[in-house]
Amino acid sequence: MSDSSHGEHHHHILPFRLYMIVGGALILLTLLTVGIFYVDFGPFNIVVAMVIAIAKASLVVLYFMHLRWDNKIYAAIFILSIVMLGAFVALTAVDFFDREIVTEGHNIPITNQADLDAIRAVRIPDYEGPTGYGADGHGDDHGAMDTAATTDVADSLAASDGADTDSESVDDGH
Amino acid sequence: MSMVMPKMNYLAEPKGLWSWIVTYDHKRIGLLYLAAITLFFAIAGFLAILIRTELLYPGQDIMDANTYNQVFTLHGAIMIFLFIIPSIPAALGNFVLPLMIGAKDVAFPKLNLASWYIYVFGSIFAIYSILASAVDTGWTFYTPYSTTTGTAVISMTLGAFILGFSSIFTGINFIVTVHKMRAPGMTWYKLPLMIWALYATALIQVMATPVLAITLLLLVLERWLGVGIFDPALGGDPVLYQHFFWFYSHPAVYIMILPALGIISELIATFSHKKIFGYKFIAYSSLAIAFTSFLVWAHHMFTSGQSELAAMIFSFITFFVGVPTGIKIFNWLLTMYKAQIDLRTPMVYALSFIFLFTIGGLTGIFLGALSVDIHLHDTYFIVAHFHYVMMGGTVIAFLGGLHFWWPKMFGKLYNETAGRIGAAIIFVGFNMTFLPQFVLGSQGMPRRYWTYVDAYQPLHAFSSYGSFILGLGFILVFVYLMHSLIWGRQAPKNIWGSLTMEWETTSPPHPHNFEEDKVLQHGPYDYDKVLIDRDEALTDYGYDTTTGEPGEHRESVAKE
Amino acid sequence: MADSASHSHSMSHVAHHFADSEQQAESSKMGMWIFLLTEVLFFGGLFCAYVIFRAWKPDMFYEAHKTLSMSMGATNTVVLIVSSVTMALAIRAMQLGDKIKTLAYLWSTMALAGVFLVIKYFEYAHKFHVGQLPGQFYTYTGVEGTNPHVFFSVYFAMTGLHGIHVIAGMIAIGWLIWRTQKNHFNANYYTPIEMTGLYWHLVDLIWIFLFPLFYLIH
Numbered sequence: 026m027s028d029s030s031h032g033e034h035h036h037h038i039l040p041f042r043l044y045m046i047v048g049g050a051l052i053l054l055t056l057l058t059v060g061i062f063y064v065d066f067g068p069f070n071i072v073v074a075m076v077i078a079i080a081k082a083s084l085v086v087l088y089f090m091h092l093r094w095d096n097k098i099y100a101a102i103f104i105l106s107i108v109m110l111g112a113f114v115a116l117t118a119v120d121f122f123d124r125e126i127v128t129e130g131h132n133i134p135i136t137n138q139a140d141l142d143a144i145r146a147v148r149i150p151d152y153e154g155p156t157g158y159g160a161d162g163h164g165d166d167h168g169a170m171d172t173a174a175t176t177d178v179a180d181s182l183a184a185s186d187g188a189d190t191d192s193e194s195v196d197d198g199h
Numbered sequence: 200m201s202m203v204m205p206k207m208n209y210l211a212e213p214k215g216l217w218s219w220i221v222t223y224d225h226k227r228i229g230l231l232y233l234a235a236i237t238l239f240f241a242i243a244g245f246l247a248i249l250i251r252t253e254l255l256y257p258g259q260d261i262m263d264a265n266t267y268n269q270v271f272t273l274h275g276a277i278m279i280f281l282f283i284i285p286s287i288p289a290a291l292g293n294f295v296l297p298l299m300i301g302a303k304d305v306a307f308p309k310l311n312l313a314s315w316y317i318y319v320f321g322s323i324f325a326i327y328s329i330l331a332s333a334v335d336t337g338w339t340f341y342t343p344y345s346t347t348t349g350t351a352v353i354s355m356t357l358g359a360f361i362l363g364f365s366s367i368f369t370g371i372n373f374i375v376t377v378h379k380m381r382a383p384g385m386t387w388y389k390l391p392l393m394i395w396a397l398y399a400t401a402l403i404q405v406m407a408t409p410v411l412a413i414t415l416l417l418l419v420l421e422r423w424l425g426v427g428i429f430d431p432a433l434g435g436d437p438v439l440y441q442h443f444f445w446f447y448s449h450p451a452v453y454i455m456i457l458p459a460l461g462i463i464s465e466l467i468a469t470f471s472h473k474k475i476f477g478y479k480f481i482a483y484s485s486l487a488i489a490f491t492s493f494l495v496w497a498h499h500m501f502t503s504g505q506s507e508l509a510a511m512i513f514s515f516i517t518f519f520v521g522v523p524t525g526i527k528i529f530n531w532l533l534t535m536y537k538a539q540i541d542l543r544t545p546m547v548y549a550l551s552f553i554f555l556f557t558i559g560g561l562t563g564i565f566l567g568a569l570s571v572d573i574h575l576h577d578t579y580f581i582v583a584h585f586h587y588v589m590m591g592g593t594v595i596a597f598l599g600g601l602h603f604w605w606p607k608m609f610g611k612l613y614n615e616t617a618g619r620i621g622a623a624i625i626f627v628g629f630n631m632t633f634l635p636q637f638v639l640g641s642q643g644m645p646r647r648y649w650t651y652v653d654a655y656q657p658l659h660a661f662s663s664y665g666s667f668i669l670g671l672g673f674i675l676v677f678v679y680l681m682h683s684l685i686w687g688r689q690a691p692k693n694i695w696g697s698l699t700m701e702w703e704t705t706s707p708p709h710p711h712n713f714e715e716d717k718v719l720q721h722g723p724y725d726y727d728k729v730l731i732d733r734d735e736a737l738t739d740y741g742y743d744t745t746t747g748e749p750g751e752h753r754e755s756v757a758k759e
Numbered sequence: 760m761a762d763s764a765s766h767s768h769s770m771s772h773v774a775h776h777f778a779d780s781e782q783q784a785e786s787s788k789m790g791m792w793i794f795l796l797t798e799v800l801f802f803g804g805l806f807c808a809y810v811i812f813r814a815w816k817p818d819m820f821y822e823a824h825k826t827l828s829m830s831m832g833a834t835n836t837v838v839l840i841v842s843s844v845t846m847a848l849a850i851r852a853m854q855l856g857d858k859i860k861t862l863a864y865l866w867s868t869m870a871l872a873g874v875f876l877v878i879k880y881f882e883y884a885h886k887f888h889v890g891q892l893p894g895q896f897y898t899y900t901g902v903e904g905t906n907p908h909v910f911f912s913v914y915f916a917m918t919g920l921h922g923i924h925v926i927a928g929m930i931a932i933g934w935l936i937w938r939t940q941k942n943h944f945n946a947n948y949y950t951p952i953e954m955t956g957l958y959w960h961l962v963d964l965i966w967i968f969l970f971p972l973f974y975l976i977h
Contacts, residue, residue, distance in 0.1 A: 036946070038854045048844035055836050055970075059829065062975045074971040081967045089847045089960045096785070098378070099792045106796035109406050110803035112493060114810055116509070117442045120497065121811050123506030304776040306786045371793045379786045380776075409797040413804030417916070425895030426912035428808060433894065434906030439811060443804060711775075 037094055047088045054081045204610050204689060205705040212710050223308035224710060228315050229294035230608070235318070236286050237677075243277035246270050248670055251632070251663040257650045267649040268335035269350070275338030276355065280362050281322055283593055284451065287458035288404075289314070289369055291600050292397045294608060296373060298701035298708060299391050301382025301717030306375040310368050318365040324358030327351075337647060339444060342429040342437040346421045353422055356415040363408045363415075366454075370404030373397055382700070384719030391699045391723040392468075392481050396461025399485035403450045403457070403492060411447035414440070438503050445496035453492040455589060456556075457485055459596030460527055463549050466599050467531045468724050469697040470546035471538035472731075475724045477530035484523035491520045501572045510569055517567035524560055528553060543695070544618030548599030551626050555591030559584060562637065577647075580640025586633045598625070598676065605680065606690030610706040613683035621679065624672035631665025696731045699723045772948045784950050791954045795961050798924075802965055805917045809972060812909055819904030823911065824976040826891060826902065828882065832974035835878050836966060842871035843963045846932075846956045853939070856946035861939050865952075868959065869932045872925055879922055886911070914973055921969060924962050931955045 058077040066073050087093040092100045204211075209226045219227055249270055253260045262270065293311065297304055305311050328334060328351040336345040336352065345352050377398045381390070418440070420426050427433025429440040468475040475481065497505060497513040531553060540546065562584040566572050575581065606612055635658040640646075644655050651659065693702040698721065704713050721729050777783040813820045849864035890898035893915045897908035935952055938944065944952060 036854055038851060041848070041851070044844050044847055044851070048840060051840045051843075052837055055833060055840065058971055058975065059833050062829075062977075065977065070977040074975055078968050078971055082964050085843060085960050085964055085967070089843050090957055095788075099788065102789075102792045102796050103799075106406075106799035106803075109493060110800055110806070113410065113446055113800075113803060114807045116494065116497070116512070117439075117446075117807055118810060118814070119512060120438070120442065120505040120509035121436075122814065123508040302776065306776075307790060308774075308776065310790075367797055371790050371797075374793055375786050375790045378789060379782055405793055405797050406800060409801035410804050413801050416920075417804070417808070420893075420912075420916065424893055424912075426893045426916070427895070427906070427909060428812075428912060434812075434816070434909045436811075439808065443807075446804075 037091070039088075043088065047084050051081055051084055054084075205707070205709070207709055208610065208705065208707040209710045210609070210707050221312070223304065223312055225293050225297055225305050225308065225311055226608070226708065226712075228311050229290055229292075231315055232285055232293060232318070233290040235322070236282050236290055239277050239281040239322070240286075240673075243274050243282060244670065244673065246274040246277070248666060250274060251666040253649065254651075254659050255663045256660075257653060257656060259650075264649040265335060268337075268647070269333035271647060272334050272337055273329055276325065276334065276359070278589075279338055279451075280359050281325060283455050283589060284362075284366055285318060285369075286455075286597050287462065287593065287600065288373070288397060288400055288454070289318070289365075291462070291597070291604060292373065292400075292458060293369075295604060295701055296376060296394065296397055297380065298607075298704065298712055299394055299699050299723075300377065300380060300385055301700050301713065301719070302376065302380035303711050303713075305372045306380055307372050310372055314365045314368040314372070317361060317368070321358050321361030321363075321365060324354055324361060328354035328358060339448070340415075340418060341444075342418070342421065342440045345418060346429065353419050356418050360412055360415045360419075363412050366404050367408045370401040370408070373401035374405065377401075382717040382719055388479065388482075389719060389722050390482075392464035392475065392478070392485075393458075393461040393699075395482040395485045396457050396464070399489040400454050400457040400461075402486075402489050403454050406493065407447045407450035407454070410443065411451075414443040414447065417443070438500070438505055441500050441503055442497065442505075445499045446493075449496035449499060450489075450492045452585075452588070453488055455593045457488060459552070459556075459593040460485065460524070462596045462600040462603070463531065463552050464527070465697075465699065466545050466549035466603060467534050468726070469603075469695050469699075470541040470543065470549065471535050472541065472696065472726050473534055473538040473724075474727050475530065476533035476536075477526070478724065480526050481530050484526045487523040488520065491516070491523070495520055495567075498567055498572070501569055502576045514567055514569040514572075518564065521560060521564045521567075528557060541695070542619075543615060544613075544622060545599045545603040545695070547619055547622040548595050548602065551622065552592060552595045552599065555587055555595060555626075555629065559587030559589075559591050563588065575640060577645055578640035579636040579644045579646055582646050583633045583636035583640060586636070591629055591633070595625070595629075598622070601680075603695065604701075605683070606694045607701055607706050607708070609684055609687075610690050611683045611687030612690050612694065613679050613687055617675065617679040621672055621676040624675060625669060628665050628667075628669030628672050632662050632669055633665075635659075635662045635665075693731075698725060698729060698731070780948070787950050787954055788957075791957050795957060798961055802917070802920065805913070805920065806968075809913050809917065812913060813976075816904065816906070816909070819902075819907055820910055821976050822903045823907045824973060826886075826899075827914075827974050829974050831878050831882055832970050835875050836970045838871050838875045838878070839963045839966050842868045842875070843960050845871065846959045849935075850949060850952050850956050853944050853949040853952055854946060858939060858942070858944075861944070861952070862936060865932055865936050865939065869929055869936070872929045872932070875925060876922065879918065917969060918973070921962070921965055924965075928955070928959050928962055931958065 054077055058074060061073060061077070086103065092103070209224055219231070222228060222231075249261065250267070253262055253267055253270075293305070331351040331354060332349070334340075334348075334350045334352055334355045336348060336350070340352065340356060377390070377394060417426075417428055421429050425433070426435075428435045429437050431437065464475060464481055495513055495517045497509060498517045501510050501514070562580070566575060566581065566584060602613070602618060639655055639658050639662075642655070644651055644659075690706040692704065692706055694706075695702070700717060700719075700723075701708075703717070773780045773783050777786070845864045845867040849861050849868060852860035852864055886892065889901075890896075891902075891911050892898070892908075893912040894908055897911060899907075902910075932955060935955055938951065
């Protein structure tokens with residue numbers, strides 16, 4: 026009734042057992058990820074958690090979503106989505122993890138306007154412009170070249186900082 | 200043989216207004232889009248005229264500064280979201296894609312109709328926000344201004360959010376159609392380059408637009424709930440918004456240009472009557488542009504305060520994005536080399552494109568250089584650059600494609616002389632408007648400014664007068680095209696002597712595209728193998744369209 | 760083209776622009792996978808925001824996450840996994856032409872999705888009660904660290920968006936139940952069930968990542 030050769034849709038029926046095994050494996054891996062949470066791997070904690078999550082995801086994708094037996098094009102589409110997402114996160118992260126300036130001064134819990142002003146005061150500590158971001162001039166020492174290049178950046182930073190104080194209500198959503 | 204409209208054509212069958220409202224026919228859906236984008240182009244174009252009028256002299260001429268902010272925001276947002284993103288793919292692409300691959304329709308005709316209605320729905324949101332209290336943030340909706348301004352940001356961004364789905368569904372439809380619905384014998388390397396271009400565009404549409412969707416949602420949440428993701432006072436970062444926004448918006452500009460590049464490939468090959476040079480290079484360059492376009496977005500953010508390392512990386516990669524485009528241009532030039540050029544209206548547009556887009560593309564490379572962009576960012580240089588690529592590029596190519604496929608779509612011929620005059624007026628008006636803006640920008644004139652110092656006035660005035668001429672050019676084009684619908688002569692099957700499959704059916708086509716199931720007979724550019732008696736296209740109807748009267752017949756010769 | 764009775768019966772579901780049901784089924788599948796690609800990138804934006812904010816303030820994230828209930832999160836993870844099993848079994852049942860079992864599995868999937876939402880409701884209700892709300896509505900004071908509302912903003916954005924997708928999935932499954940009841944499907948044609956299954960598995964996939972990222976922070 027199923028497979029016929031004249032353009033009929035090819036039906037691949039998996040044994041019932043397979044769904045039980047994969048489902049069971051997924052539940053076991055869930056228990057594992059909870060259990061292993063109590064073991065401290067230091068900086069690798071997140072890696073361990075993600076490895077287990079990826080293992081679970083692979084089971085779902087390969088078996089429940091049938092990619093193990095399907096035309097490779099569907100797998101290619103799925104992998105492509107992960108790759109593009111990875112590029113997005115990676116390149117955005119390059120910006121954020123190379124910056125020093127915005128992480129300075131974020132130690133004050135904000136509860137009122139005075140705290141807000143205090144944040145703004147310390148946000149650019151000892152900033153003089155030419156030597157890059159941060160009080161002790163982190164990052165490469167560009168020397169004289171840096172002066173010209175970052176002056177406009179400094180100006181635009183200062184300008185936008187001025188603009189921030191101009192917009193009156195930062196916590197008013199409208 | 201008399202020239203009559205084929206009785207069984209998609210315009211006539213099925214009959215009635217309702218049949219258009221619920222149509223699954225990709226050709227009709229294409230026309231629906233065509234009508235809509237023309238309307239929005241006219242509205243946004245009118246706003247542009249208002250902008251240029253205001254900028255004739257410093258200070259207030261016809262509107263105050265706040266109104267000016269709203270006018271340029273709307274001009275940009277309508278042009279980008281309502282006109283240019285859908286223009287070639289949804290209006291022309293919908294029409295020609297199935298025809299060019301010998302299919303009866305796209306893979307998901309109902310989804311196609313849904314795309315159209317989502318587009319209409321999103322447009323209504325956008326229009327509402329214009330009437331409510333027009334957004335004044337610039338089309339980029341940068342935080343923190345967009346989260347604090349009193350204008351209707353939420354409805355505008357929701358409108359764009361909805362429009363994004365229209366784009367995504369069209370993209371899904373086109374990708375599956377190209378994979379699954381090609382006529383027997385039409386392998387990937389026998390596809391017309393327009394199809395490669397539409398395919399690459401569709402890839403960008405599905406990969407980039409969802410990120411715009413989440414960006415706009417986050418913006419709405421920020422405004423509505425004050426979640427603080429983009430607000431530094433609440434622990435967020437406005438530059439994060441820019442990363443999110445440009446991750447879509449940079450690939451979006453390639454959504455705008457890739458189909459245009461596809462059209463130009465078709466025009467150059469057809470009107471040179473020569474096999475396109477470097478087919479595979481052009482095909483792969485479309486894919487290369489699509490993928491590289493995702494890696495360069497922060498070149499829009501060089502002055503935003505992002506890290507130097509990130510800026511350098513993005514600047515470096517940006518230079519690569521120009522290479523595949525350059526490859527296309529060289530291949531087109533080599534196609535035209537020693538060819539017998541047919542200089543009818545579509546070819547005039549194609550040649551204009553090559554000139555104007557080269558300027559636009561090159562200035563883009565200048566801007567990709569980090570050190571140069573620091574000075575030119577947010578100046579008129581940027582404005583000139585993107586108008587050269589978007590209007591000098593996409594709009595010109597769109598007009599070329601429209602004039603190329605017009606006889607196929609409507610079965611009517613427009614007046615060729617009017618066509619070439621229109622193209623010339625647009626070319627002159629466009630350059631008058633935007634060439635001075637490169638100078639203005641490099642002299643320091645900032646963009647989005649309502650007024651300026653007196654020193655800039657002469658160039659601004661010149662630019663404004665150019666824009667009025669440009670506007671007249673568009674009006675002329677509209678007039679003679681509409682004229683052709685009513686009084687135009689009947690078009691034959693293949694007025695241009697082209698070898699792609701859409702020319703093998705009647706003008707206008709049968710509702711199901713072809714009367715028989717198509718099988719590939721020859722490649723799309725086999726001008727060296729297939730002898731087209733160009734006069735066959737003309738003799739049936741007894742006239743030479745280049746002069747508009749019965750004239751001498753010319754034989755085209757097959758090359759060895 | 761040889762015609763058997765079952766062939767011509769199944770041909771009735773093939774749309775006119777397709778050559779045969781194989782082309783139609785493969786097109787549907789490809790279309791759905793591309794749609795899933797768009798969903799990955801849609802959620803991906805939020806994952807990016809998560810990565811950035813967590814790397815910026817790892818201590819605050821750690822402190823804030825302690826307010827989440829790991830047992831509720833783990834239970835929800837198991838619930839969704841089982842719902843993926845029942846969804847897959849629903850497809851298998853229709854491959855075997857068993858309408859009753861198909862309905863049973865579809866109903867089970869829907870019920871499990873409902874359980875997921877109920878547990879989520881309890882989680883959200885508790886947070887609303889103590890003031891752990893996104894952005895400017897945040898009033899809870901028991902979390903150490905600067906701007907803990909950022910954690911909750913990201914939490915609500917991601918789990919909320921996920922929850923909306925669960926609801927959409929339930930609506931789709933409801934539609935499938937209706938169509939199955941009306942005998943629209945058979946052993947040769949069950950594509951909509953398959954496609955909804957793919958979507959549902961993606962919803963499960965996203966939660967598989969959300970769980971450790973929010974509930975299991977060190």
